[in-house]
Amino acid sequence: MTANGWFQVFFFFALVLICAKPLGVYMARVFERERTWTDGIFRPVERLIYRLTGIDETHEMAWTEYAVVMLLFSLVSMLATYAIERLQHVLPLNPQHLAGVAPDLALNTAASFTTNTNWQSYVPEATMSYLTQMLTLAYHNFFSAAVGMALAVALMRGISRRESKTLGNFWVDTTRASLWVLLPGCLVYALLLVSQGVVQNFRPYDQAMLVQPQTVTTTGTDGKSSTQTVTTQSIAQGPVASQEAIKMLGTNGGGFFNANSAHPFENPTPLSNLMQMFSIFLIPAALTVTLGRMTRAPKHGWAVFAAMASLFFVGVFVAYYAEAQPNPLLHAVNQHVSATQTGGNMEGKEVRFGIANSALFATVTTDASCGAVNSAHDSFMPLGGLVPMVNIMLGEVIFGGVGAGLYGMLIFVVLAVFIAGLMVGRTPEYLGKKIESYDVKMAMLYVLIFPLSILGFSAVALMMPNLGLSSIANGGPHGLSEILYAYTSTTGNNGSAFAGLNANTHWYNLSLAAAMLIGRFLMIVPMLAIAGNLARKKLVPPSPGTFPVHTPLFTVLLVGVILIVGALTFFPALSLGPILEHLLMHAGKSF
Amino acid sequence: MESVYAVGDETMWDLGCAVASVLFFMIAIAYTIGCERLGTKEKQG
Numbered sequence: 350m351t352a353n354g355w356f357q358v359f360f361f362f363a364l365v366l367i368c369a370k371p372l373g374v375y376m377a378r379v380f381e382r383e384r385t386w387t388d389g390i391f392r393p394v395e396r397l398i399y400r401l402t403g404i405d406e407t408h409e410m411a412w413t414e415y416a417v418v419m420l421l422f423s424l425v426s427m428l429a430t431y432a433i434e435r436l437q438h439v440l441p442l443n444p445q446h447l448a449g450v451a452p453d454l455a456l457n458t459a460a461s462f463t464t465n466t467n468w469q470s471y472v473p474e475a476t477m478s479y480l481t482q483m484l485t486l487a488y489h490n491f492f493s494a495a496v497g498m499a500l501a502v503a504l505m506r507g508i509s510r511r512e513s514k515t516l517g518n519f520w521v522d523t524t525r526a527s528l529w530v531l532l533p534g535c536l537v538y539a540l541l542l543v544s545q546g547v548v549q550n551f552r553p554y555d556q557a558m559l560v561q562p563q564t565v566t567t568t569g570t571d572g573k574s575s576t577q578t579v580t581t582q583s584i585a586q587g588p589v590a591s592q593e594a595i596k597m598l599g600t601n602g603g604g605f606f607n608a609n610s611a612h613p614f615e616n617p618t619p620l621s622n623l624m625q626m627f628s629i630f631l632i633p634a635a636l637t638v639t640l641g642r643m644t645r646a647p648k649h650g651w652a653v654f655a656a657m658a659s660l661f662f663v664g665v666f667v668a669y670y671a672e673a674q675p676n677p678l679l680h681a682v683n684q685h686v687s688a689t690q691t692g693g694n695m696e697g698k699e700v701r702f703g704i705a706n707s708a709l710f711a712t713v714t715t716d717a718s719c720g721a722v723n724s725a726h727d728s729f730m731p732l733g734g735l736v737p738m739v740n741i742m743l744g745e746v747i748f749g750g751v752g753a754g755l756y757g758m759l760i761f762v763v764l765a766v767f768i769a770g771l772m773v774g775r776t777p778e779y780l781g782k783k784i785e786s787y788d789v790k791m792a793m794l795y796v797l798i799f800p801l802s803i804l805g806f807s808a809v810a811l812m813m814p815n816l817g818l819s820s821i822a823n824g825g826p827h828g829l830s831e832i833l834y835a836y837t838s839t840t841g842n843n844g845s846a847f848a849g850l851n852a853n854t855h856w857y858n859l860s861l862a863a864a865m866l867i868g869r870f871l872m873i874v875p876m877l878a879i880a881g882n883l884a885r886k887k888l889v890p891p892s893p894g895t896f897p898v899h900t901p902l903f904t905v906l907l908v909g910v911i912l913i914v915g916a917l918t919f920f921p922a923l924s925l926g927p928i929l930e931h932l933l934m935h936a937g938k939s940f
Numbered sequence: 941m942e943s944v945y946a947v948g949d950e951t952m953w954d955l956g957c958a959v960a961s962v963l964f965f966m967i968a969i970a971y972t973i974g975c976e977r978l979g980t981k982e983k984q985g
Contacts, residue, residue, distance in 0.1 A: 416972045424965040431957060452953035456961070787982045791975065863964075870968045878975040 350673045351686060354705030358665055361623060361709065362658070365630045369654070372631065373638020379529040380502045380522065381643065391528045398524055409515035412881025415503055416874055418519045419496060423463050423870070426492065430459040430485040434477075443478035444553040450476060453858040460862040462489035464869035465497060465750055467596070467603030467720050467844035468861060470852040474585035474606050479551060486603060487592050491535075494599030494632075495526035497752030500873060501636055502526075504756045505643040507880030508780055511888050516880055530632070535594040538628060542590040545624075546617035549590040554583045589614055597628040600750045602720030602844045610710070610723040611699050622702055622723060626710055629719045633748035636755045644780055648899035653758055656907045660747040661716055664736050668708040671733035672698075678939055697728025708733065715740035718750030720844025727831070727848035731931035734847070735923065738834055741841040742923075743915040744799060750842060756876050758907075762898070763792045763879065765910045769896040769903075778895050781888040788882055791875040798875075800918045802840040802867045806860050807833050807922070816856040822849040826933065827940035830926040835861060840868035 378385050399406050410418065433440065434455040438448050450458065454471055461468045462485065471477070477486065499522035506516050543549055562580045569575065589605045593615055596603060610616040610625055634654065641650020673693040675684035686692035691703050698707040707724035714721050715737035726737050740747060746758040763779060767789050770777025777784040810817025810832050821828040827849070834847035839861045846852070852861060897903060930940065 413972055413976050417969055420965050420968050420972070424961065427961055428958060431961070435954065452950060452957055456957040459961075785982075787979050790978070794975075866964050870965075871971065874968065874972050874975055877972075878979060881976075882979055 350669055351692075351705070354669065354673075354703075357623075357705055358669070358709055361626055361713075362661075364623075364627050365634050368627075368631060369634040370638050372635035373650070374642060376498075376530060376632075376635060377639045377642035379525050380505075380517075380639070385529065387529060387533065395524055395528055399520075402520075404518075404520045406518060406521050408518055410518055411514050412503070412507070412516050412877045412884075415516050415519050415881075416877045419500070419873070420870060422519075422523075423496070426489065427459045427463040430462060430489065431455050433485045434458060434481055437478040437481045440478065440480050442480035442483070442551070444551070445478070447476060447478050450481075453855050454853060457858040457862045458486075460865045461839075461844065462486050462601075462603065463493060464842050464865045465489075465493035465599070465601060465718065465753065466839055466842040466865045466869070467601045468839050468846070468852075468865065469603055469607075469844070470858055470861070472607040473604060474554075474587070479587055482592060482605065483588060487595060490592070490595040490599050490601040490603070491527055491531055492523065494531060494595070494601065494751040495523045497750055498526040498530070498632070498636070499523045499752065500877065501752035501755040502639075502643070504759055504876060504880040505640055507883040508759075508782065509644045510884040512886070513884045514881075516877070516884060531595065531599060534598050534628075535591070538598060538624070539590045539594040541624060542593055542621060545621040546613075547590040547593055547621065548586055548614045549588055550586050551588065552586045554585050557582045557584055585614070593625075594628075596721060597625045597719065598632065598751075600629055600633065600717045600719040600754075602714065602718075602722075604721065610721045611725075616723055619701065619706070622706055622710065625721065625723075626713045629713050629717045629721070630748050632751045633717055633754045636752065640755060640759075646780055646899065649780065652899045652901075652904050653755075653762065653907070655901075655904045656911075657716075657746070657748050657754075657758065659904070659908055660743070660911065661712065664716060664740055664747065665709055665712040668712050668729075668733050668736040669705060671730045671736070672704045672708045674730065676730070677935055678937065694728075694730050694733070697725030699723060711737050712740065714845055715843060716745075716747035716749070718745040718753055718841060718843045720838065722845050725848050726834070726845060731826075731927045731934060734830065734834075735927035735931075737845065738830070738837055738847075738923070738927065739915065739919075741837045741843045742803070742919045743911055744796075745841045745843060746911060753842065757795075757872075760792050760795045760876060760879070761907060761911050761914070763788055764796070764914070765903070765907045766896060766898065767792075768910060769906060773894060773896070775894045778889055778891075779883075780898065781891065782883050782886045783889055785882075788879050791878045791882070794875040795872050795879075796914060798867065798871050799840060802864050803833070803836045803919075804922060806836045806840075806864050810836070810856070810860065813856070816854070820851040820854055820857060822851075823940045825940040826926050826930040829922075830930065833922055833926055836864050839864040842869050 434450040457470055502522050503516040562578050564578050566576045592605050606612040616622055637650045637654040641647035693704050702723055710723045744757045748754050749757055766777045766779045767784050821831050831847050831850040835850055838845050
């Protein structure tokens with residue numbers, strides 16, 4: 350590890366910290382329907398949208414209506430995405446004449462983008478037309494993020510309202526999240542990316558002559574080998590900057606190119622790399638300030654922020670430390686930091702980003718449920734690869750996805766407050782609301798669905814040699830990590846891949862699609878049930894026995910609850926994967 | 941990439957994918973109603 354590397358980590362986090370408050374206050378004003386300086390531009394557009402769609406913006410929804418409307422909205426947009434993917438060969442904006450997407454892959458991709466996961470079992474530049482990328486995938490990048498924000502706001506209203514049966518209006522919250530926050534943010538951000546060299550065009554792919562022709566031998570499905578000489582290379586183009594902006598700001602993560610943020614057209618410079626990491630954390634961090642404002646407990650918002658920040662720094666320290674260590678199996682190679690050597694493990698990393706920015710990016714993208722990558726997580730050292738996996742396994746609550754991170758964290762807050770109440774033998778209270786058995790049952794449902802999907806699907810895949818095991822590139826604990834990571838990433842709606850796993854098979858496309866849908870929608874429903882139940886309750890005045898939720902003690906308890914729930918659930922699986930691989934590596938064995 | 945689906949197969953796959961998607965969301969709506977009923981039951985209890 351170097352001082353320069355740590356300076357970059359702290360500089361990045363300082364930027365997030367500085368911007369969280371103004372954006373958080375702005376979002377609180379947007380969702381509370383108070384005046385903002387952008388109303389003059391967006392309010393007429395908003396009114397027009399409601400007039401055209403027949404939405405009554407004054408209508409308030411109970412939690413069940415909010416949930417059902419959100420589910421139906423997601424179903425319709427998922428089916429439309431599937432149809433466009435399947436029909437892209439007869440639709441415009443397909444200069445490469447790409448074929449329609451195969452049905453199982455189309456389903457996987459539709460589920461993936463609807464759930465804000467952006468898992469990609471395909472090579473985007475060789476599979477998706479410009480129309481598919483812009484009309485369906487970018488659409489979901491906006492609206493899955495906006496839905497996440499709307500849901501977090503609904504939970505905040507549940508906490509702050511008293512004796513109310515409603516949580517707001519799903520359509521209004523989603524529209525305001527898109528118009529007031531995501532659209533203007535993306536417009537400015539896309540231009541900044543273009544200034545760094547991110548491409549934005551509709552041109553067919555360029556063909557470049559290779560300086561040195563390559564001889565390639567391939568084996569066909571019939572088992573016969575054929576050799577050909579390759580003299581040209583396709584250089585993919587497209588409307589990348591506009592996609593990239595919402596990909597990061599909406600914590601979506603699906604790359605325009607297969608190499609994602611390691612591709613020089615998606616992430617060309619160290620500055621664009623910093624902007625990308627900053628934009629992943631920006632809205633989730635700011636939402637903690639919004640929480641403080643909307644619940645009239647600003648210190649509580651900062652206590653939640655502190656819990657997230659503590660877990661982030663632990664993750665980035667372990668990942669950076671693990672990647673900065675020399676690989677013990679490469680005895681003869683000089684791996685120490687010098688003027689010509691970055692030191693540590695550079696396999697799978699871009700030289701222009703180096704170890705610090707690769708470890709930081711991997712931590713940020715898996716803390717938030719983004720899933721964009723600028724290095725190959727599969728090539729990390731075992732403990733370095735453990736960090737992204739653990740980050741997702743903790744429930745994507747370390748800042749987390751746009752909206753999803755905060756509502757996930759608030760479920761842990763409910764559990765932490767409940768445990769604190771049990772310790773002192775009082776009915777637990779959270780910001781003046783009594784936490785009762787129904788709230789805890791719903792919180793436990795939320796917490797249990799997550800490992801059930803990850804461990805259940807992983808176990809089935811591991812038991813089926815022809816379906817699950819045939820797709821892994823490595824044996825032993827590393828192979829287990831590849832499968833475990835895939836189901837963790839999809840259930841956690843992260844979308845990053847460990848690589849080394851051929852996920853474009855019927856089994857993986859269908860089972861990963863199911864994991865994404867379960868991890869998104871079956872967890873949202875109990876969360877909204879808690880919101881609806883909290884909104885109905887009376888406010889209880891604080892007493893000497895009330896557990897304060899703005900102190901360092903609360904932050905420590907919250908971090909403890911998250912770590913204990915995560916460790917108890919996933920430690921056995923992790924010990925057979927990356928932890929065993931780490932121990933075997935030091936015994937001289939690699940996979 | 942060579943397609944592993946025959947034309948008739950593809951129609952069946954499309955139908956299957958659409959039905960599976962609708963089914964999942966119907967289950968999610970039923971699950972929502974179930975969670976609401978549990979809340980009502982607890983209040984009455």
